[in-house]
Amino acid sequence: MLVNIHQITEDGLDFEIERPGFVVEEGKESLPLSQVRADFHLEWEDGQIHICGGVSAVMVIHCSRCSKEFSLPVRESFDFRAIPPLDLKFPETQELSSDELEITFLEGEEIDLEQIMRENIYLAIPLRPLCSESCRGLCPHCGWDLNEGDCGCSEGTLDPRFQALEILRRKMIPKAQ
Numbered sequence: 637m638l639v640n641i642h643q644i645t646e647d648g649l650d651f652e653i654e655r656p657g658f659v660v661e662e663g664k665e666s667l668p669l670s671q672v673r674a675d676f677h678l679e680w681e682d683g684q685i686h687i688c689g690g691v692s693a694v695m696v697i698h699c700s701r702c703s704k705e706f707s708l709p710v711r712e713s714f715d716f717r718a719i720p721p722l723d724l725k726f727p728e729t730q731e732l733s734s735d736e737l738e739i740t741f742l743e744g745e746e747i748d749l750e751q752i753m754r755e756n757i758y759l760a761i762p763l764r765p766l767c768s769e770s771c772r773g774l775c776p777h778c779g780w781d782l783n784e785g786d787c788g789c790s791e792g793t794l795d796p797r798f799q800a801l802e803i804l805r806r807k808m809i810p811k812a813q
Contacts, residue, residue: 637651637653637748637749638746638748638749639651639678639746639749640746641685641720641745641746641747644679644685646680647679648677648678648679648680649676649678649679650675650676650677650678651674651675651676652673652674653672653673653674653675653676653750653753654671654672655671655672655750655753656671657669657672657693658672668695669693669694669695669696669757670695670707671693672691672692672693672753673691673692673693674689674752674756675690676749676752677689678747683719683720684717684718684719685717685718685720685742685747686715686717687715687718687747687752688713688714688715689713689714690711690713690714690756691711691712691753691756691757692709692710692711692712693710694707694708694709694710695707695708695709697761697765699766699767700765700766701766701767701771701772701773701774702767702771702772702773702774702781702782702783703774704781706765706767708762708765710757710760711760712756712757712759712760713756714752714756716740717740718741718742718747719740719742720745721743721745771783775787775789
């Protein structure tokens with residue numbers, strides 16, 4: 637949904653957008669989303685456009701520990717400023733203040749609300765999604781889902797590639813008296 641910057645009045649402009657679910661591409665994985673809701677408030681402040689609001693959806697994602705699919709509610713808020721197209725030249729190397737990091741430059745006279753909605757959904761994707769905080773993951777030896785119970789693998793089994801290091805460790809660290 638495109639909004640022309642000339643539509644924004646002194647009182648501001650409010651939008652609510654509801655879209656049927658769509659697919660977010662995250663690396664090699666596609667993450668389906670349920671109904672997506674977003675609300676926007678746009679207003680002029682000192683020659684800049686202040687854009688704030690939030691986006692919410694439910695995403696189907698894989699747990700980073702046990703690899704099972706689960707539904708993850710996504711809520712992300714945003715608050716930034718946009719500067720309309722200007723004929724300004726900026727130096728190639730200029731240090732930005734923290735306030736300037738919250739500014740985006742518009743390429744035309746339209747703001748793509750759908751793009752803002754998608755960007756904020758991407759920002760809401762956790763780096764290591766967990767189906768629950770207590771997820772025990774998979775057994776590193778047999779691959780059994782430890783959430784379904786113990787697998788029976790002995791915890792003390794040492795990977796044969798590390799046996800030489802274990803022998804060295806035993807020689808270096810004397811046994812407790």
